[in-house]
Amino acid sequence: MKKVFATVLSVCMAAALFAGCGASTSSSTAASSAASGSAVAEGELDPNIKATLTFATWDNEAIDFYEELDLEGRFQELYPNVDLEIEEFKDDAEYFNQMKIRASANELPDLMYLQTRYFSVYGDYMLDLSDTQAAANNVLAADCEYNGKVIGIPEKISSDYVYYWSDLFEEAGVEVPQTWDEFVTVCETLQNYYGADDPSFMAIGMGAKDSWPMYPLMEYSPASFSGNGTYWDYMATVDEPFAEGEPIREAYTKVYELLSKGVLGSDPLGLGYDQTLSLFLNKQAGMMIDNSMGLAKIKASGVDLTDLKSFYVPYTGEDGTINHIAQGDFFMGVTTNSENPELAKAFLEFYFNDFYPDYVQKLSSDSTMTTAEKAKDPYMAYADEVQTNVNIVAYMGGADDYTAIVNECKFDYNKVGTEMLTEGFDLEAAFDKLNADWSAAREKLGME
Numbered sequence: 001m002k003k004v005f006a007t008v009l010s011v012c013m014a015a016a017l018f019a020g021c022g023a024s025t026s027s028s029t030a031a032s033s034a035a036s037g038s039a040v041a042e043g044e045l046d047p048n049i050k051a052t053l054t055f056a057t058w059d060n061e062a063i064d065f066y067e068e069l070d071l072e073g074r075f076q077e078l079y080p081n082v083d084l085e086i087e088e089f090k091d092d093a094e095y096f097n098q099m100k101i102r103a104s105a106n107e108l109p110d111l112m113y114l115q116t117r118y119f120s121v122y123g124d125y126m127l128d129l130s131d132t133q134a135a136a137n138n139v140l141a142a143d144c145e146y147n148g149k150v151i152g153i154p155e156k157i158s159s160d161y162v163y164y165w166s167d168l169f170e171e172a173g174v175e176v177p178q179t180w181d182e183f184v185t186v187c188e189t190l191q192n193y194y195g196a197d198d199p200s201f202m203a204i205g206m207g208a209k210d211s212w213p214m215y216p217l218m219e220y221s222p223a224s225f226s227g228n229g230t231y232w233d234y235m236a237t238v239d240e241p242f243a244e245g246e247p248i249r250e251a252y253t254k255v256y257e258l259l260s261k262g263v264l265g266s267d268p269l270g271l272g273y274d275q276t277l278s279l280f281l282n283k284q285a286g287m288m289i290d291n292s293m294g295l296a297k298i299k300a301s302g303v304d305l306t307d308l309k310s311f312y313v314p315y316t317g318e319d320g321t322i323n324h325i326a327q328g329d330f331f332m333g334v335t336t337n338s339e340n341p342e343l344a345k346a347f348l349e350f351y352f353n354d355f356y357p358d359y360v361q362k363l364s365s366d367s368t369m370t371t372a373e374k375a376k377d378p379y380m381a382y383a384d385e386v387q388t389n390v391n392i393v394a395y396m397g398g399a400d401d402y403t404a405i406v407n408e409c410k411f412d413y414n415k416v417g418t419e420m421l422t423e424g425f426d427l428e429a430a431f432d433k434l435n436a437d438w439s440a441a442r443e444k445l446g447m448e
Contacts, residue, residue, distance in 0.1 A: 050081040051340050053347060054109035058095040059330060061296050063088055065362045075350060082343065085109075093212065110338040111348065114331040117397030119146040126151035127334045127341060134352035137371045140328040143394065152331025153352055156292065156365035159326045160216045161310040161383055163280075163298065164287040168194070168307075172286075176311045176386040178322070180225075180254060183314045187263040190286040195265070198284065202265035205285030207273035214417035216289040216313060217258075221251040223395055224315030224323045232398030236405055239442055240435040249431060256420050256427050268421045289313060291329075292364035295379060299364070309382040312390060322387055327395040328368065401447065408441035 057063070063086065066072070072084065087109065089095040096118060102108050103125055114122055128149040135141040135150045140157070142150065169175065169186075172193040177183040190203040207213040223231040226247040235241045235248065242249045259268075271279070280288045281303045288294065299305065312324045332351065334344040357372040367374040376384070384390075398406070405411070411434065419425055 045079075045342060045346055047079055048081055049079060049340075049343065051343055052083040052085060053111065053338075053340060053344055054085045054087065055111045056087040056089065056095065056099065056109045057113055057330075058089040058092045059113070059293070060088065061293060061363075065359060069355070069358055069362070071355060071359075074355060075347065078350065079343075079346075082347075091212075106337055108335040108337040110340065110344045111332060111334055114152045114333055115329060115397065116144060116327065116331070116395075117403075119144075119151065119397070120400045120403045123147060123149075123151055125336050127336060127338075127345070129153060129333065129345070129348070132345060132349055134349055134369075137352070137369050139368055139370060144328050144331070144396065152333035153348065154328030154331045154368050155352070155356065155360075156329040156363065157326055157368055158291050158329035158365070159324070159380075160220070160289055160291050160313065161295075161380055162287050162289050162313055163295065163308060163310050163379070165283055166307045166309045168283060168286045177314050178387060178389070179316045179320065180314050184258050184261070187258065187287075188261050191261070191263045191265075194286065195262075199266050200279070200284055202268075202276070202279065202285040203263040203287060205276040205280040205288045206264045206268060207271055207276035208264065208268050208418050208421055209270060209272040209275075211414045211418050213273050213276070214414040217255045218252075218413040218417035220313075220325045220395070221255055221315060222248040223393060224313070224325055225251045225254070225317065227317050227321075227323045227391065227393055229325070229327075229393045229395040232402045233396075236398060236401040236447075239439045241438060242431040242434045252416070252431075253427065255417070259417075259420050264421065269418060292377070292380075295364040295377065299379075305379070308379060309386075310380055311383045312387050314387070317391070321389050321391045323391050323393050325395045326392050329365075404445055405438065405441045405447070408445060409437040411438065 066086075075082070075084075089098065092115070095113075099108065099112060100121065103122060108125055112122075114126070123146045126146075126149075128151065129135050129141075130145075130150045132150075132153070134153045138153050140154050141152075144150075144152075144154065168190065172190050174186045174189050177186045187203040191201070194201040195203075222235075223229055228234060228247070231247065238246065240246075242252075265271075265285075276285065277288065277294070277297060279285050281298065281301050290298075298308065312322055315323045317323055332348060334341055334348060338344045352369060353371065356367075356369055360367045360369070360372050360374050364377045364380070366376060416430065416434075419430065420427070
């Protein structure tokens with residue numbers, strides 16, 4: 001199996017990814033037809049079909065698992081003459097930038113991954129998967145429809161955890177926080193305790209030079225504190241969402257107060273994610289807020305993880321309950337640009353119904369399929385042991401109105417987070433400008 005990196009990375013995983021069972025045909029049916037040499041019935045895919053299917057992803061970890069689990073070989077048992085070209089991108093930013101360009105040129109791959117925040121951008125380029133068995137067996141697909149269609153099947157449940165070194169906590173005399181105020185105190189205590197001797201120490205390793213690592217605080221805090229997983233859609237109905245009493249203003253005020261205590265170290269904007277992760281693995285950062293992909297990198301580092309544990313970011317509501325965001329991630333869909341849409345849907349069925357039960361065991365993420373049980377990763381399971389008063393909030397990215405406003409006024413929550421780390425930042429002035437820009441965008445777009 002070949003790997004190709006960056007924009008034009010093509011990995012020829014022959015037959016591996018895109019041709020399982022047709023929309024009305026199961027993998028086993030196609031396999032039995034091939035074995036018996038019988039004629040292909042109307043509506044069934046010819047098991048001897050010759051084609052190349054293209055597939056794009058930024059999940060570098062998955063590529064290794066595809067090789068380890070012989071995705072290509074297993075699929076070729078059903079469709080021996082189908083080749084797969086996998087385009088592998090460095091990260092999601094590069095990936096979606098390229099997909100946007102290719103969508104305008106009608107050159108999207110046969111299959112691609114989506115995130116809910118991009119549903120409105122790519123929704124018209126995706127086929128409806130509502131009739132697939134993969135959608136029927138998925139715990140999130142039906143709840144994440146776009147305009148009444150299932151345009152992607154999520155293969156991961158994305159949840160962020162605070163990974164921390166328990167020995168550093170113990171030495172500094174702090175315990176796992178149960179409220180936001182306790183979290184702020186823990187961060188401040190760690191920073192003061194270890195930062196006194198090590199100026200480079202970070203209570204929270206954030207990697208804010210890259211901007212995107214700010215998302216657990218800047219993207220999720222409004223929905224988490226308010227307990228509203230569709231908060232962005234609510235925000236799209238308000239002229240001044242950053243006004244006094246609005247959830248996002250209250251959430252960002254709390255985040256700013258935390259950041260103002262210097263808990264990201266002495267140079268919060270000087271280090272990117274990879275540099276910060278290295279420092280965390282060297283215990284020069286007490287905590288990192290990350291998802292399953294980050295945990296996979298931690299586990300693959302080879303360092304001693306005896307003292308690695310986790311807890312949930314304690315976004316506490318008015319009743320003291322910790323609101324924890326969970327969302328579907330890596331939504332696999334079939335594009336309207338595909339020259340072999342039924343073949344692509346057939347692969348998708350194979351992927352989720354036949355390959356996924358083995359694949360998900362390799363992932364740090366929980367399973368999204370009712371047909372593939374999986375025990376929770378032990379490093380994530382620590383959070384459930386130390387925090388029991390937790391409410392799961394199903395998170396959705398903003399829909400069309402929110403996206404239109406954001407595009408018009410250029411609102412970028414992660415950029416707001418990095419601006420909070422700059423010298424002389426004025427929070428009240430920032431709220432005033434955000435309100436003015438938001439209101440102007442709604443007026444221009446004709447929103448009442």
